[in-house]
Amino acid sequence: xxxxxxxxxxxxxxxxxxxxxxxAYPLGNAFRVSLLKWNGYSTxxxxxxxxxxxxxxxxxxxxxxxxNTCLYGFGSTLFQQILGLLLALFVNSKIKGRNxxxxxxYLPAMxxxxxxxxxxxxxxxxxxxxxxEIISWFGFAPVDWMGQGSRAVAIIIFVNVWQxxxxxxxxxxxxxxxxxxxxxxxxxIDGANSMQIFKYITLPSLYPSIVxxxxxxxxxxxxxxxxxxxxTGGGPGNASHSLSSxxxxxxxxxxxxxxxxxxxxxxxxFIMLVSYCINTAFRKGGERLS
Amino acid sequence: MDVNLREEPKxxxxxxxxRHKRNSKLISYWKVNWxxxxxxxxxxxxxxxxxxxxxxxxxxxxxxxxxxxxxxxTLYLENYIGVFQNGxxxxxxxxxxxxISVVLIEVVLGCMAAYPLAxxxxxxxxxxxxxxxGVMMIPGLSVLVGVYSLLAHxxxxxxxxxxxxxxxxxxxxxxxxxxxxxISSIPKELDEAAYIDGAGTFRxxxxxxxxxxxxxxxxxxxxxxxxxxxxxxxSLYILQKSDMFxxxxxxxxxxxxxxxxxxxxxxxxxxxxxxxxxxxxxxxxYFIKGAVDSAVKG
Numbered sequence: 283x284x285x286x287x288x289x290x291x292x293x294x295x296x297x298x299x300x301x302x303x304x305x306a307y308p309l310g311n312a313f314r315v316s317l318l319k320w321n322g323y324s325t326x327x328x329x330x331x332x333x334x335x336x337x338x339x340x341x342x343x344x345x346x347x348x349x350n351t352c353l354y355g356f357g358s359t360l361f362q363q364i365l366g367l368l369l370a371l372f373v374n375s376k377i378k379g380r381n382x383x384x385x386x387x388y389l390p391a392m393x394x395x396x397x398x399x400x401x402x403x404x405x406x407x408x409x410x411x412x413x414x415e416i417i418s419w420f421g422f423a424p425v426d427w428m429g430q431g432s433r434a435v436a437i438i439i440f441v442n443v444w445q446x447x448x449x450x451x452x453x454x455x456x457x458x459x460x461x462x463x464x465x466x467x468x469x470x471i472d473g474a475n476s477m478q479i480f481k482y483i484t485l486p487s488l489y490p491s492i493v494x495x496x497x498x499x500x501x502x503x504x505x506x507x508x509x510x511x512x513x514t515g516g517g518p519g520n521a522s523h524s525l526s527s528x529x530x531x532x533x534x535x536x537x538x539x540x541x542x543x544x545x546x547x548x549x550x551x552f553i554m555l556v557s558y559c560i561n562t563a564f565r566k567g568g569e570r571l572s
Numbered sequence: 573m574d575v576n577l578r579e580e581p582k583x584x585x586x587x588x589x590x591r592h593k594r595n596s597k598l599i600s601y602w603k604v605n606w607x608x609x610x611x612x613x614x615x616x617x618x619x620x621x622x623x624x625x626x627x628x629x630x631x632x633x634x635x636x637x638x639x640x641x642x643x644x645x646t647l648y649l650e651n652y653i654g655v656f657q658n659g660x661x662x663x664x665x666x667x668x669x670x671x672i673s674v675v676l677i678e679v680v681l682g683c684m685a686a687y688p689l690a691x692x693x694x695x696x697x698x699x700x701x702x703x704x705x706g707v708m709m710i711p712g713l714s715v716l717v718g719v720y721s722l723l724a725h726x727x728x729x730x731x732x733x734x735x736x737x738x739x740x741x742x743x744x745x746x747x748x749x750x751x752x753x754x755i756s757s758i759p760k761e762l763d764e765a766a767y768i769d770g771a772g773t774f775r776x777x778x779x780x781x782x783x784x785x786x787x788x789x790x791x792x793x794x795x796x797x798x799x800x801x802x803x804x805x806x807s808l809y810i811l812q813k814s815d816m817f818x819x820x821x822x823x824x825x826x827x828x829x830x831x832x833x834x835x836x837x838x839x840x841x842x843x844x845x846x847x848x849x850x851x852x853x854x855x856x857x858y859f860i861k862g863a864v865d866s867a868v869k870g
Contacts, residue, residue, distance in 0.1 A: 289773045290688040294700060297685035297744055304719065304741030305707055311718030323724070369615075377608050385856060386619045392852050392859060394802035396820050397841045400827055401622045404629065404640065404834070412625055415639050444618070449863055456864040494867035505711045508804050512827070526713045530808070533717060543717045550714035557709045 309550065316543030322533060334544035343520045344545070347528040350435055351549075354524055355504035355556075358442045362499045363492070365443065366450025373451065374458045384455075388448035395445065399512025402441045406513070431521025434514050438522055441509050446502060450495045457491030458484075486571045493564045500560065504553050525549045630838035651839035658836075660843055662815060663822035666732070670818060671800045673736045674743065678796050681740070682747030683755075683785055687777055689748070690755035691763070701752070704745045712742060716809050723810060735810045735818075739800055747792045750865055754788040755781060791862040794855065798848055819844040 316334055320327040338344050369387060373380045390398050405412045406427040414424040428434045465483050474482070507526040510516060516523035516531060523531070525545060533542035621641075630651050631644040638645075689701045719738055720729075728734030758781065766776040804820040811817060817825065823844050826837035852859055 286767055286773055287688070287692040287694075290692050291697070293688050293773075293777070294685035294748075297681045297704075297748060298700070300681065300737075300741055300744060301704070301707055304737050305710060305715055308715045308718030308722055309710070311722055312714055313718075315717055315721065322720070372608070372611070375608070377605060377612075379609070379612055383612055383615055384860075385853075386616060388860070388863075389619065389849070389852065391863075392798055392848060393845055394804060394820050394823075396802075396804045397823060397845055400823070400837065400841060401626045403827075404625055404838075405622055410640060412621070412640050415641060452860055452863045453867045456867075491867075498867060501709055505713075507713070511804075511824075526711070526805075529713050529717070533720075539717065539721075546711075546714035546717040549711045553709060553711050554706075 312543045312546045312550075314543075315539055316541075316547050318540040318543070320539045321537040322539035322542075330540065334540050335548075337541065338544050338548065343523065343528060344525075346520060347523040347525045350522060351504055351506075351524045351526075351552075353435055354439060354442065354506045355500055357439050358446070358503040358506075359496060359499040361439070361443045362447050362450045363496060365447045366495060367454050367488075369447065369451040370454035370458055373455060384451070388452055390445040391449040393445075395506075395508030396512050398445045399441060399509040402437075402444070402509075403513050406437055428514050428522075429518055431518060434518065434522040438506070438509055438513055441513065442503060442506060445509070446499060450499060453491050453495040453498070454488065457488045461487040489568055489571055493568070496564075497557065497560065501553065501557060504556065525552075626838045626841060629835055630842050632835055634833060634835050636835075648835075651835040652843070654833075654836050655839045655843055658822075659815065659817070660819075660822055660840060663817050663819050664843075666811075666816060667801060667818040669732055670735055670739070671797055673732065674739045674800045675793055675796045677736070677740045678743050678747040679789060679792055682744060682792060683751045683782070683789075684777075685744075685748045686751030686755055687781060690752045691760070704748050707742075707745045708749070710742075712805055715741075716806060719806075720809055728810070730811055730813045730816050732816075735807060738806050738810060739803060742806070743796055743799060746866060747796060750788055750792055750795075751785065753865070754785065758784055788865070790858055791865050794851075794858050795862045795866060798851075798859075801848055 317329060317331060318327045319330045319333075369383075373384050408414065408424060408426045408429065411424075411427070413427065418424065428437060461484065465487075466479065469479050469483055505526060506524050507530070510522060510524055510527045511530075514522045516527050520528070526549065529542050529545040529549070532538045532545065625640050628642070628644060629640060631648050632638070633648050633650065636644070636648075685704070689697055689704075716738075723729050723734045723738075728737070763776050763780050766780050771779065802820065803818070804824070807818045807821050808824075811821060814825070823837070823840045826833060826840050
């Protein structure tokens with residue numbers, strides 16, 4: 283058996299090679315590029331050490347994109363958990379037409395973020411945008427919704443929440459349907475009040491759903507790219523850039539491959555750190571619950 | 573049916589009584605649930621209106637200045653014709669090739685890699701398994717900066733295989749994760765019996781494990797397929813020649829063009845989304861199962 287199991291291990295070699303060649307090596311390569319002054323395609327490269335990182339700390343646009351990345355990540359995640367859980371409770375209740383709601387709310391999560399960004403662009407656009415059309419019925423003057431930095435960030439969060447709340451809803455719904463009705467009956471017989479039922483039965487059973495839904499939304503939000511490209515392209519000015527969209531602009535638009543590499547390394551370290559911390563927090567929380 | 577048959581022979585007075593009961597039941601249902609249905613209507617509006625707007629826009633000529641919420645006067649099809657004259661067919665072809673290749677490679681390599689990770693639990697394999705899981709968190713753009721110069725070096729820019737390799741690299745961990753959970757739930761005795769009968773590692777995998785993987789393979793195919801169809805970021809970096817454009821890049825080119833042809837853009841977006849929407853509506857069960865399986869750890 284032991285020999286067979288050892289031979290089994292050969293089966294993951296191709297997958298491992300793939301990841302080494304197309305994930306691990308490029309990641310190392312990005313780190314190497316981050317130490318260069320290079321335009322991304324010429325053969326002329328100069329080694330500049332950590333100069334790109336020093337420039338990053340002094341770059342105000344970097345800090346704006348970093349703040350926005352946190353807003354897109356943590357902000358969207360918070361709303362998605364609250365709304366996703368409420369929608370799951372709603373769809374889980376005995377109500378006519380709940381399947382329609384489930385279908386339509388989950389639909390955008392299956393679509394390309396780019397296209398969802400564009401269809402919402404038609405909504406918030408200044409000239410002929412649907413929202414301006416609606417407020418004109420009530421006699422208001424058209425508003426340039428995405429013309430102001432903080433409002434553009436808020437709208438991007440809204441679109442991201444709109445798109446992916448359906449995913450949270452589906453995950454929470456699966457969690458709710460896993461709770462056996464017998465638990466609730468037993469608790470009622472024992473005379474537990476609704477607060478106790480929520481705390482001792484619903485919450486612990488939902489815990490795995492909370493963990494995975496939060497991780498999904500958080501990582502998705504911190505990586506957010508498509509929607510920003512579609513809706514504002516990082517504007518007005520640089521006010522709505524995330525680190526991802528800023529990196530792409532620096533790489534292709536400004537041809538600063540070295541600086542883009544430094545941003546890439548920063549995003550990598552930041553997301554790994556956040557997922558490690560959140561994972562640890564969730565594990566500790568799970569231990570306390572059980 | 574049964575109920576109706578029994579009700580029919582009853583006297584006038586009784587049947588009106590039943591009707592009255594039913595009516596009052598309906599009234600009390602609405603008294604309790606009216607706000608839920610109001611909420612349903614609001615949600616439908618919130619989610620359907622953006623789709624409605626883009627459909628309406630795609631049927632209006634560029635000269636049409638009517639509000640976006642109003643229906644078109646005539647069924648104007650030029651936008652759709654223009655989209656296909658402008659190379660949408662080619663973009664769909666490109667996307668289909670890339671999607672099929674990525675799905676095939678991820679299914680084959682994914683179930684192979686998952687087999688030892690599910691069956692041979694030792695310290696080394698736990699580490700390998702955690703590495704695969706960790707790759708899921710790595711942001712694509714950090715890797716793309718390095719991938720671009722790697723691909724430029726080995727001639728992978730503007731090729732199908734360049735994009736396919738990168739997409740497989742990002743997507744493989746999810747497929748391994750799904751297969752690993754699924755194989756763990758298959759009774760171990762099955763493959764042990766095969767070994768005792770003298771089957772080798774590969775024979776056992778091929779004859780015992782593989783035939784049972786159908787349900788999880790459906791999940792992997794749907795998740796991967798939809799993900800690649802919608803892929804934008806890697807394609808943006810790797811495919812820069814317009815005849816290599818995938819569907820998302822083609823749609824994007826409409827919006828970034830100087831003459832703002834929003835009708836054409838809307839038509840392009842609809843053509844690009846339609847395959848996924850149709851699949852979603854028919855295979856919704858599997859789409860939902862896929863999301864749940866990939867989220868909740870088994």
